[in-house]
Amino acid sequence: xxxxxxxxxxxxxxxxxxxxxxxxxxxxxxxxxxxxxxxxxxxxxxxxxxxxxxxxxxxxxxxxxxxxxxxxxxxxxxxxxxxxxxxxxxxxxxxxxxxxxxxxxxxxxxxxxxxxxxxxxxxxxxxxxxxxxxxxxxxxxxxxxxxxxxxxxxxxxxxxxxxxxxxxxxxxxxxxxxxxxxxxxxxxxxxxxxxxxxxxxxxxxxxxxxxxxxxxxxxxxxxxxxxxxxxxxxxxxxxxxxxxxxxxxxxxxxxxxxxxxxxxxxxxxxxxxxxxxxxxx
Numbered sequence: 001x002x003x004x005x006x007x008x009x010x011x012x013x014x015x016x017x018x019x020x021x022x023x024x025x026x027x028x029x030x031x032x033x034x035x036x037x038x039x040x041x042x043x044x045x046x047x048x049x050x051x052x053x054x055x056x057x058x059x060x061x062x063x064x065x066x067x068x069x070x071x072x073x074x075x076x077x078x079x080x081x082x083x084x085x086x087x088x089x090x091x092x093x094x095x096x097x098x099x100x101x102x103x104x105x106x107x108x109x110x111x112x113x114x115x116x117x118x119x120x121x122x123x124x125x126x127x128x129x130x131x132x133x134x135x136x137x138x139x140x141x142x143x144x145x146x147x148x149x150x151x152x153x154x155x156x157x158x159x160x161x162x163x164x165x166x167x168x169x170x171x172x173x174x175x176x177x178x179x180x181x182x183x184x185x186x187x188x189x190x191x192x193x194x195x196x197x198x199x200x201x202x203x204x205x206x207x208x209x210x211x212x213x214x215x216x217x218x219x220x221x222x223x224x225x226x227x228x229x230x231x232x233x234x235x236x237x238x239x240x241x242x243x244x245x246x247x248x249x250x251x252x253x254x255x256x257x258x259x260x261x262x263x264x265x266x267x268x269x270x271x272x273x274x275x276x277x278x279x280x281x
Contacts, residue, residue: 018093021127026082028075033220036088038066045082058109063116071211171209178218183244230267
């Protein structure tokens with residue numbers, strides 16, 4: 001097994017471009033945030049998920065659903081043995097089936113063996129298409145049907161308490177503004193003007209929606225962008241400049257704390273070259 005396989009290199013399906021799948025060694029992570037619906041099935045180990053101050057336990061083989069824009073941390077019980085299958089589904093694909101906010105779970109651990117089995121089947125079809133040479137039409141249909149099944153087992157996000165839509169609209173405005181200004185030191189005063197809320201209420205609304213304060217959200221968006229640039233092969237110094245870090249060492253410290261690897265190792269892993277120097281001679 002190559003080092004790249006161990007790390008779980010993401011694969012974008014040729015047939016379903018809005019889905020990314022990973023098959024690799026499970027890792028610990030902290031405060032992760034993403035824009036896709038992330039589905040995880042951990043094999044040969046239990047898994048702990050922490051979200052908004054609550055801890056959830058998944059038994060080996062149970063499916064975990066992690067919402068977009070919802071910060072969370074995770075740890076496998078056995079780092080040496082644990083493997084995970086991951087499927088990241090974009091909001092645009094979900095809206096082909098249902099409203100994106102409809103696929104949400106109070107408990108991220110889905111206690112439904114049928115859905116876990118269905119996930120395995122769809123994941124395998126997308127990750128190893130050469131071993132399952134069905135049509136692209138069939139693969140895309142299976143993904144949409146799986147998302148539909150997820151929606152039937154989830155709950156629809158509740159309406160805002162005051163009926164104004166603030167709890168959903170403000171986080172979207174704040175996130176987009178922060179994403180558009182990754183390299184700038186955005187102030188809370190500035191963000192308050194953009195969203196039309198007091199600073200105090202802005203912090204409460206963002207924390208309730210994302211599980212992160214505006215400052216923490218900005219940092220996560222910058223790190224997420226850094227990962228995209230690193231996967232494209234952009235130089236680390238340039239990545240640090242484009243994402244608002246003081247310099248390359250600053251990016252390296254924050255990145256390693258968040259993901260457990262340095263930007264250099266992350267980039268080389270994605271290219272499949274991280275373990276080149278360790279290969280038998």
